[in-house]
Amino acid sequence: MTLAAGLRTRLAGAWPAVAVLAVLAYVPALIAAPGRMPSDSKLYLYLDPGGFFADAASTFDPLQFAGWVPHQHVAYLWPSLPWFWSVDALGIPDWIAHRLWIGTIMLAAGLGVRWTARLLGLGVAAALSAAIVYQTSLYVLPYVSRTSVMLLPWAGLGWIVAFTIRAGRRGGWADPAAIALVVLTVGAVNATALAMIVPAPVLWLLHAAWQRSIDWRTAALVAARTGVLSIGVSLWWIVMLVIQGRHGTDVLPYSESLADVSLTATAPETWRALGYWLFYVRDPYAATTTESLRYLSSSPAILVSYLIPLVAVTALVAVRWAHRRFAALLVGVGLVLAVGVHPVDDRSPLMRVFAGDDDGGLALALRSSTRALPLVTLGFGLAAAALVDALRSRSNDGSPNGRLANHRLAAVGVSALAIVNLPALWTGAFVDPALERAQEPPDAWLQAAAALDERADGGRVLQLPGAEFGAFRWGYTVDQPLPGLTDVPVVTRDLLPLGSPAAMDLLYALDDRIQDGVLEPAAVAPVARLLGADTVWLANDLAFDRFATARPEVVRELVLGAPGMGDATGFGEPKTNRPDVAMIDERAIADHRVGAPVPPVELVPVLDPVGVVRAHEATMLVSGNGDGLVDAAAAGLLAPTQVAVRYTADLDDPEAAIDAAVALVVTDSNRDRARHWRSSQDTTGFTEPGGDAPGVLRDVPSDSRLPVFDRDDAVTQTIAEQRGPVRASATAYGEPFAYLPEHRPFMAIDGDPETAWIVGEHGEPVGETLRLTYDEPLSQLVLRQPAAAGPDVRRITGISIVGLDGNGTAGALTVDPHDWPDGTVTVDVPFAVTSGELDITIDAVDGGVPFTGSIVAGVGFAEIEHGLDPTVEITRPPHDTLARASTSDPLAVVLTRQRVDPLERWRDDPEPALTREIELSAARTFDVDVTVRVDRRASDAALGALLGWPVAASSRLTGSPSHAGVAAFDADSDTAWITEFGVGVGATIEVPSASAPIDRIEVDQLVGDHSPVTELTLRTGDQQRVVAIAPDAAGRATAVVEPALPAGPLVIEVSGIEPRTTIDRRFGDPVSLPVAISELRFDGAPVVEPIETHVVTLPCTPVATIGDRVIEATISIDGPGWLDGEPVSAQVCDPVTELPVGDVLIDAATPVGVFDVDRIVLDDGARRAIEGVTSSAVATVVDSGRFGRTVAVDGCASGCWIVLGEGFNDAWSAKGPGGDLGEAVLLDGGFNGWFVGPDDGAVVVELRWTAQRWLWVAFGLT
Structure with missing residues (x-):
C-alpha cells in the first residue's frame, strides 16, 4: 500500500470520530445565546483587534491606568489575536467568531486526546470515548464564558503527550519541534497553567523508560530537545514577564489571596474536575458561574458528576493494560497538584517542598492549582477508554454481534455519561447569562x-x-x-x-x-x-x-x-x-x-x-499621599496649573526641598493602615501605630498596601497611638472580607459605650482574641457587650482569659455563659503581675434567628472597664518635614476626619471626633479654618432641641434627617417620617403636648417599598388606646379613638405592621422595609414648618481646642443643603492663633451639639504663597509615540520641572541639550519629573521608554 493510500485509509477510519467531536464542539457553542457576547478573555479582542495588536506587542501602554506595563497582554499575540483579527477582517459577527473559537478549542482538546489514545494502542471506539470524556469535562465551565484562553493548555495537553510518545519511538528533532509549536500556541497565556500540564509528558517518559519501551537515554534526549525548543519559542512572553516584574505592578499580592483561592480546591471537588474558586463564589447579585448552581445543589447532577471518576478508578483497578501505570500517574500527580496548598494551614508535604509554608512567592504563583486538573481528566479518559478496549478484547471471539454488544455499547455508555454530565452542551450555558453583553x-x-x-x-x-x-x-x-x-x-x-x-x-x-x-x-x-x-x-x-x-x-x-x-x-x-x-x-x-x-x-x-506632559517653575511640598492631595484640593490648597507637587516622603534632601518650595502642606494621610482589593467598598483598615508590626495579632493575607514610597518610616506616615495605662489589640476586627476601622480594638477601651470592638460579623468569632497590654496592676475587669440590635441577636456566651507577663503565662480562667445574662460580666483578675498582657478569647457564642442577619451578627465588647486612668487615641500626621520647617517657610496643616456616608447603615464613622497632635519646630501664628457639618445621624431629640421641633421620633431612616418624625406634621404629603430598616413595630413619636382631646386620628402612608402600618397605640399619661389602621389604595386611613384620649403629652407607637421585606445587597440577608407615614392628623396636633426652612445661628460656639486655646465659630444653618451633607457656615470668631514650639494637641471632641468638625486647616501663609505663583513654563509636545515624546519647554529662565504623566517608572529616561537629566523624581502625585536647568530659550527634552528593546530582541530570538 502506498503512503497516500494508507493516509486515505486512516482518514476514512477517523472521520466519523472527528465528526462526532466536531459536533460536540461547535454545535453547543453556536446555539448558546445567538447574537450575544460573553465577557470572555480580553474585550479588546473584539472591539479593536487591530489596535490591540500594538498594545499586546508593547511593554508600555499609555492608554490605561495613567500609563502602565501591561500584564499578560503579550500572550494574546498568538493565537487569539490573529484569529479575531482575521474573522473581523472577513466581516464575521463577533459572536460567531467567538463561538467558532470556543468550538475550535474544544475540538482541538478532543482530537489531541483521541490521538494519544490511539498511540497507546486503544481501539477506535475506545479512543473516541477517551476524547469525549476529556472534551466534555466540567473543567471548562468556569473558563468558557470568562477566560477561554485559559483553556488553551487544556486543549494542547493531548497533542503534547502524543508528540512526546512519538518522539520517544521515532527519535530526532521533528516531534520535539512539534511540541514546541504546541507550547508556542498554548503556553503564553499563563505560566502556571503551562507548568501544571508539564508533568504529563514527563510522566510518560518516566513510564516508558521504566517500562523499557524506550531507554533512559532516549527519554533524556526527548526531554532536553523539547525543553530547549520550548524555551526558545517562549522567549517572547518569558522576557515580557521579566519586564513586567521589573517595571510593572506586582499583581499577585493585590489579587485573590492564597487562602481564598485554595479554599475550594478540595479532593472531592477535584475528582470531578472542579475546585476552581470562581466556580463557587456567590454574592447578593448573582453567582460568578451560573452553571455552578446545578453542580452544587442538584443531587442528580452531583451524582452523575462522580460517575465518570468512579468508572475510571474502577478501570484503573480492574483492567490490566500496558499503560495503566501512566494513567494512574496522571490521576495521582494531577490530584496532588490540583489540591495544592489546601488546606492552606495544613498543606501537603509535597507542596511544602515546592512552596514552603508562607502565603507568598511560589505558593501565591501556584495558587490556582486546579489548573492541573487536565492531567486528572486525561488520566480518567484513558482509564475509561482502557475499560472499553478491555471489553473489545474479551468479545473478540469472531462474532461481530458480540463486539457490538460489548465494547461499542460500552463506548456509547461512557460517552453518553460524559455528555449527560455537561448539560451546557444543549442548554446554551456556554454563554453565562451573568457574563454576557450586547455584541456592540x-x-x-x-x-x-x-x-x-x-x-x-x-x-x-x-x-x-x-x-x-x-x-x-x-x-x-x-x-x-x-x-x-x-x-x-x-x-x-x-x-x-x-x-x-x-x-x-x-x-x-x-x-x-x-x-x-x-x-x-x-x-x-x-x-x-x-x-x-x-x-x-x-x-x-x-x-x-x-x-x-x-x-x-x-x-x-x-x-x-x-x-x-x-x-x-x-x-x-x-x-x-x-x-x-x-x-x-x-x-x-x-x-x-x-x-x-x-x-x-x-x-x-x-x-x-x-x-499629560506639563512644566512648572515652582514646587510645593505635601506630607502625605494621594489621600492628602484630595484633602488639600478640597481645602483649596492645590494649584496644579501653577505649582508642581512633591511628596516629602520621597525627598532625599528635605532641607533643600523645603527651601526651594513655595509652601509646605502637611496632611493626616499616608496612614499606616491595611488595604484590600476585593471590592470598591470598605477597603482600608484602622490607622496603626507605625513600624513593621501588623496592626492585628494574626497575619491577614489580603492586606496588600501600595508601595507608594521606597520607605515607610513612621515619621513619614500618619500613625495612631494609644496613650494610657491600657492598650488594646486583637487578632481581627469587623468582617472577614471588609475593613471596618470603627470596630477596631481600641473601641473597647475608649470610654464610650456607643463604640465597640466587633469581630466575626458574617463570619466565625469563636477563637478571636482581644489583647490588653497594661503598665499598672489590674485587679478587676468589667466587660460589657454592645447593646443588642434586636430581641434575638448572636452574643458572646463564653470567654477565657489568659494572663501573660515577661516570664510567660501568669494564669488563666474561663467565664461561663450563666455569669453574664445581661451581656455584662465582672471578672476578678487573679494574676499577681504589675504589668503584662491579658488575652481575652471568645470561646462560645449563641443566639440569632436562622436565615437572618442576626445569627451571623458581629460580637465583641463595647467597653472594658479596668479601673485605671482612661486611654486616648491620638493620631499624629507625618513630621518628617514639619519639624524642619522654619517660620519663614509658608506652612499649612490640613486635618480631615475619617467619616463614611451617613446613609450607609452598615458603617459608622471610623473617627467619632478629630483628634491630632502636630510637632512644630518654632512658634507660629496660624489662620484657623474649620469645616462643620450637621451629624445626620443625630437623634430626633438632639436635632429638635437645636431646630425647635415640637416632636421627636425614636427611630428615623439612617442618615436622613429629612425623614425625621417632624415630617409627619408639616402638612406636606411629599415628606414623611420613615423609620430605620428592620425597625417598624415599637417605633414611636413623642408629642410634648397635644392641645386638645383626641377622638380620631388620620394616617397617611407612602405607598410603595415600605411596610404598611396596621395598628397604632396612643398613650397619654397612664391612658392607652389601640387603634386599627386600614389604609386604602392611596395609603390613607382614619381611625376612631374610643374613648377619646385627653389632651397632654402624647406618645404614638407603631404596634402593628404588615411586614414586607427586601434583600440587602451587602450580605444578602432579608430585612424588613421601614414604616413611612407622610402625615398624622388629629385635634391638637402641632403644625410645623418644612424641615428645610429652619434657620439657626449659633454665635461663637466652641468647635475645637488647639493647644491651650478654645476655638469658637459662628455656625449657621440656612437652606436645605445640610440635609444632604453639605457643610454649614462656620466662621471662626478669632481665626488668628499663636501656637508654641513642640507638640500641639488639636481636639475637636469638644461637644458642639449635633455638629461634626470634619476638617481643621491651620494656615501660615501657604494659601497666599500658592495662589501667588504665576508660572511661565510651557511644555509643548513636538513629537509623540507610544515609547517616547519630544517636548519643547519654554519659560525656564530660572529652571523648571517637566512632568511626564505616564506613571512613575524608572524605565523612562529624559535627555536635554546637556545630556541625561538624571533619575526622575515623583511629582504631581504619581508621575515622573525631571529638573531642566535655566535657559532663556526653548529647551528640547527627549523622553524615552527604555524597556521595549528587550522585547524586540526576544521576538527576534523566538
Whole structure:
C-alpha cells in the first residue's frame, strides 16, 4: 500500500470520530445565546483587534491606568489575536467568531486526546470515548464564558503527550519541534497553567523508560530537545514577564489571596474536575458561574458528576493494560497538584517542598492549582477508554454481534455519561447569562468616544464612577470598554491597581471617596488635572447594583456642580438607571437624585487642564499621599496649573526641598493602615501605630498596601497611638472580607459605650482574641457587650482569659455563659503581675434567628472597664518635614476626619471626633479654618432641641434627617417620617403636648417599598388606646379613638405592621422595609414648618481646642443643603492663633451639639504663597509615540520641572541639550519629573521608554 493510500485509509477510519467531536464542539457553542457576547478573555479582542495588536506587542501602554506595563497582554499575540483579527477582517459577527473559537478549542482538546489514545494502542471506539470524556469535562465551565484562553493548555495537553510518545519511538528533532509549536500556541497565556500540564509528558517518559519501551537515554534526549525548543519559542512572553516584574505592578499580592483561592480546591471537588474558586463564589447579585448552581445543589447532577471518576478508578483497578501505570500517574500527580496548598494551614508535604509554608512567592504563583486538573481528566479518559478496549478484547471471539454488544455499547455508555454530565452542551450555558453583553456597545458610547477622538488634545479622560469591572446596563464587559473605543488615554478605577503605585494611590484616593459617599466637589477638578485629564466621562449607565458601587446619578450631580468643571454634553436619550435586582436602601429612599432620567453618557470638560506632559517653575511640598492631595484640593490648597507637587516622603534632601518650595502642606494621610482589593467598598483598615508590626495579632493575607514610597518610616506616615495605662489589640476586627476601622480594638477601651470592638460579623468569632497590654496592676475587669440590635441577636456566651507577663503565662480562667445574662460580666483578675498582657478569647457564642442577619451578627465588647486612668487615641500626621520647617517657610496643616456616608447603615464613622497632635519646630501664628457639618445621624431629640421641633421620633431612616418624625406634621404629603430598616413595630413619636382631646386620628402612608402600618397605640399619661389602621389604595386611613384620649403629652407607637421585606445587597440577608407615614392628623396636633426652612445661628460656639486655646465659630444653618451633607457656615470668631514650639494637641471632641468638625486647616501663609505663583513654563509636545515624546519647554529662565504623566517608572529616561537629566523624581502625585536647568530659550527634552528593546530582541530570538 502506498503512503497516500494508507493516509486515505486512516482518514476514512477517523472521520466519523472527528465528526462526532466536531459536533460536540461547535454545535453547543453556536446555539448558546445567538447574537450575544460573553465577557470572555480580553474585550479588546473584539472591539479593536487591530489596535490591540500594538498594545499586546508593547511593554508600555499609555492608554490605561495613567500609563502602565501591561500584564499578560503579550500572550494574546498568538493565537487569539490573529484569529479575531482575521474573522473581523472577513466581516464575521463577533459572536460567531467567538463561538467558532470556543468550538475550535474544544475540538482541538478532543482530537489531541483521541490521538494519544490511539498511540497507546486503544481501539477506535475506545479512543473516541477517551476524547469525549476529556472534551466534555466540567473543567471548562468556569473558563468558557470568562477566560477561554485559559483553556488553551487544556486543549494542547493531548497533542503534547502524543508528540512526546512519538518522539520517544521515532527519535530526532521533528516531534520535539512539534511540541514546541504546541507550547508556542498554548503556553503564553499563563505560566502556571503551562507548568501544571508539564508533568504529563514527563510522566510518560518516566513510564516508558521504566517500562523499557524506550531507554533512559532516549527519554533524556526527548526531554532536553523539547525543553530547549520550548524555551526558545517562549522567549517572547518569558522576557515580557521579566519586564513586567521589573517595571510593572506586582499583581499577585493585590489579587485573590492564597487562602481564598485554595479554599475550594478540595479532593472531592477535584475528582470531578472542579475546585476552581470562581466556580463557587456567590454574592447578593448573582453567582460568578451560573452553571455552578446545578453542580452544587442538584443531587442528580452531583451524582452523575462522580460517575465518570468512579468508572475510571474502577478501570484503573480492574483492567490490566500496558499503560495503566501512566494513567494512574496522571490521576495521582494531577490530584496532588490540583489540591495544592489546601488546606492552606495544613498543606501537603509535597507542596511544602515546592512552596514552603508562607502565603507568598511560589505558593501565591501556584495558587490556582486546579489548573492541573487536565492531567486528572486525561488520566480518567484513558482509564475509561482502557475499560472499553478491555471489553473489545474479551468479545473478540469472531462474532461481530458480540463486539457490538460489548465494547461499542460500552463506548456509547461512557460517552453518553460524559455528555449527560455537561448539560451546557444543549442548554446554551456556554454563554453565562451573568457574563454576557450586547455584541456592540450602544450608540451613546460610540458617539461619545468619537467626540473624544475629534477633540483629542493631549489630555486623558477620567471615567467616573469607578468599578471593579466593566458592568453596564447594556452588558458585562469585565474590561473597561472605553479604551477599545477611543484613542484618547483613559484612567478609571479597576479591581486591581495595575498602574504605578503612586498614580494608582492618587486615583483610588479620589474614587474611594466617591464610593464612600464623602467626596467634596472642590476636589474633583484639581485631582483630575493632576491625573492629566481634560474630560470626565460620566458612565451614567453603570450597573451599580452589580458590585454595589456608587449610584451614577449621585456622582453625576457632584461632578456637574464641582468648581472648575465645564458644561456637560450628553449622549443618548435620558433614561432611568434601573437596577437588575432590587436595591431598596437608604439611598434609594432618601436621595431625590436616585431614579432621575439621565443620558447614558456625559462628557464634562475640566477647565484649565494641564495635560499629560506639563512644566512648572515652582514646587510645593505635601506630607502625605494621594489621600492628602484630595484633602488639600478640597481645602483649596492645590494649584496644579501653577505649582508642581512633591511628596516629602520621597525627598532625599528635605532641607533643600523645603527651601526651594513655595509652601509646605502637611496632611493626616499616608496612614499606616491595611488595604484590600476585593471590592470598591470598605477597603482600608484602622490607622496603626507605625513600624513593621501588623496592626492585628494574626497575619491577614489580603492586606496588600501600595508601595507608594521606597520607605515607610513612621515619621513619614500618619500613625495612631494609644496613650494610657491600657492598650488594646486583637487578632481581627469587623468582617472577614471588609475593613471596618470603627470596630477596631481600641473601641473597647475608649470610654464610650456607643463604640465597640466587633469581630466575626458574617463570619466565625469563636477563637478571636482581644489583647490588653497594661503598665499598672489590674485587679478587676468589667466587660460589657454592645447593646443588642434586636430581641434575638448572636452574643458572646463564653470567654477565657489568659494572663501573660515577661516570664510567660501568669494564669488563666474561663467565664461561663450563666455569669453574664445581661451581656455584662465582672471578672476578678487573679494574676499577681504589675504589668503584662491579658488575652481575652471568645470561646462560645449563641443566639440569632436562622436565615437572618442576626445569627451571623458581629460580637465583641463595647467597653472594658479596668479601673485605671482612661486611654486616648491620638493620631499624629507625618513630621518628617514639619519639624524642619522654619517660620519663614509658608506652612499649612490640613486635618480631615475619617467619616463614611451617613446613609450607609452598615458603617459608622471610623473617627467619632478629630483628634491630632502636630510637632512644630518654632512658634507660629496660624489662620484657623474649620469645616462643620450637621451629624445626620443625630437623634430626633438632639436635632429638635437645636431646630425647635415640637416632636421627636425614636427611630428615623439612617442618615436622613429629612425623614425625621417632624415630617409627619408639616402638612406636606411629599415628606414623611420613615423609620430605620428592620425597625417598624415599637417605633414611636413623642408629642410634648397635644392641645386638645383626641377622638380620631388620620394616617397617611407612602405607598410603595415600605411596610404598611396596621395598628397604632396612643398613650397619654397612664391612658392607652389601640387603634386599627386600614389604609386604602392611596395609603390613607382614619381611625376612631374610643374613648377619646385627653389632651397632654402624647406618645404614638407603631404596634402593628404588615411586614414586607427586601434583600440587602451587602450580605444578602432579608430585612424588613421601614414604616413611612407622610402625615398624622388629629385635634391638637402641632403644625410645623418644612424641615428645610429652619434657620439657626449659633454665635461663637466652641468647635475645637488647639493647644491651650478654645476655638469658637459662628455656625449657621440656612437652606436645605445640610440635609444632604453639605457643610454649614462656620466662621471662626478669632481665626488668628499663636501656637508654641513642640507638640500641639488639636481636639475637636469638644461637644458642639449635633455638629461634626470634619476638617481643621491651620494656615501660615501657604494659601497666599500658592495662589501667588504665576508660572511661565510651557511644555509643548513636538513629537509623540507610544515609547517616547519630544517636548519643547519654554519659560525656564530660572529652571523648571517637566512632568511626564505616564506613571512613575524608572524605565523612562529624559535627555536635554546637556545630556541625561538624571533619575526622575515623583511629582504631581504619581508621575515622573525631571529638573531642566535655566535657559532663556526653548529647551528640547527627549523622553524615552527604555524597556521595549528587550522585547524586540526576544521576538527576534523566538
